[in-house]
Amino acid sequence: MSTNQRDHSAEALRFDHVTLEFPGGHQPAIEDVSFRVARRKFVAVIGPSGCGKSTILNLAAGLLRPTRGEVHFNGEPVTGVNSEAAYVTQKANLLPWLSVKANIGLALKFRRVPKAERDERIAHWIKVVGLTGFEDHYPRELSGGMQKRVAIARALIYDPSIVLMDEPFGPLDAITRLKLQQDLLNLWEEQEGTLVFVTHDLNEAIYLADEVIVMSKGPGTVHRTLEVPFPRPRSIGSLVESHEFSELYNDLWSLFKSEIDLSDASA
Template sequence: MRRRETQVLDGGEVGAPDSAPMISFDHVGKRFFKKGKPFQALGDAHFDVRPGEFVSIVGPSGCGKSTLLNITAGLMKPSSGAVRYQGKPVAAVNTNVGYVTQADTLLPWRTVRQNVAIPLEIRHHPRAERAGLVDEMIEKVGLADFGGHYPAELSGGMRKRVILARTLIYRPETLLMDEPFGALDAQLKLVMQQELLRLWSDAGTTILFVTHDLAEAVTLSDRVVVVSSRPGTMRTIKTIDIPRPRDVFDVRFHDRFRELQQELWAILQDDMLEGGEM
């Protein structure tokens, strides 16, 4: 087991030498071309994500947050630096991760059960075991009575639960989540945050979570990575030192919650005032 590199950010040590990282971003940059002209979306991402950790990334629109997830998933390659997953460079599609995007990716012609079963079918999981695994996962996300329903018959929150069930059923080591609850109303978002924390706690999954919502980042995370406006570079990593387990409905009344949210905003506000959007 190699010693983790120690970074000193936010006045504290990030990356203790107790275990090898699940994900390592080694000075990762990404350049795109638009009408033949290059523009740097991501400048320099350099941090580790520990096994079982919940890390959120916040920053202005266009700073490379989603790009980091796409590179980790092996859907694109960095222009500079490297992403390593369990010590190995990500050079192709990373089948060890599950990816939950903003978009509703359910197949409308398939029922809840049939949608959740898709990863098992792709992986040629024994047919005799599929039904039991699907029903177990549907029950875990609170949809036991809706297995025969189609996506059009479900609410937005229910569809998000189906997407979570479909992603978790093949037990990925890591979840990449790109603003998965951004389109939900405030009350439903809280419900889904609580559900995600419960599932994460049960499974011990590593989560890398992109959000524009500072309250969401503080509620869910062990650490929050703050990225500057484009080209995105790391401003700091903030440790969320609120005890777990957390109840998303009560944690916002915690004094430390308000302090952390204000500290994150103080770091981000210059980029926001210059015209960036979260």
């Protein structure tokens, strides 16, 4: 096996000089974007609004096709919907007429998993995400944080090769967000899967990720990729008290602030 082949076998996701232009747009959504995500890594993507962060997830999921360049998943070009990717969006997007357990088990039902196995896995994930006792509740009866737990369980229950998350904790209050960040850390460290996580929150990127991709303002390009050196398992409470955390935050902020207009912070 060649060195190039070995490198590709270790990759979950690769963007090769990807540009995406929408019809009628005055500039590309992203332009000449290249990066790689190694298997079993947690990679955060940050950048100013409109830099194409969500576009990157949509390309990885196969929901969009590049105008130029290629997106590769597990060494193969993405040419259609990526059935091995789970997608958690900003909204929980639960089906309101289904109970918690039915929403969580939806992907298994679509994959024709036998009912006995399906019920067992649903029960396991309800316990894992702390929703025991709420199995038969409907989305309207849940708090925002609980709805997010359902969405995360639904994404992870079928053991996807890669999970794509688009600011899943953004609308939540600070305390709920911190709790879910730590819960996600614990779940991901147990699963050892690959995760690409879009966020505006610099703290969140450092808490969660192995690497942080910093995007430039539109048209979006990769400004820099920054390694997060903290070992796992991680405790958010311990991280924020460390001098190393402050140094990394300052480094990340220095990169990020050059891409935003602080005089127009309300935009």
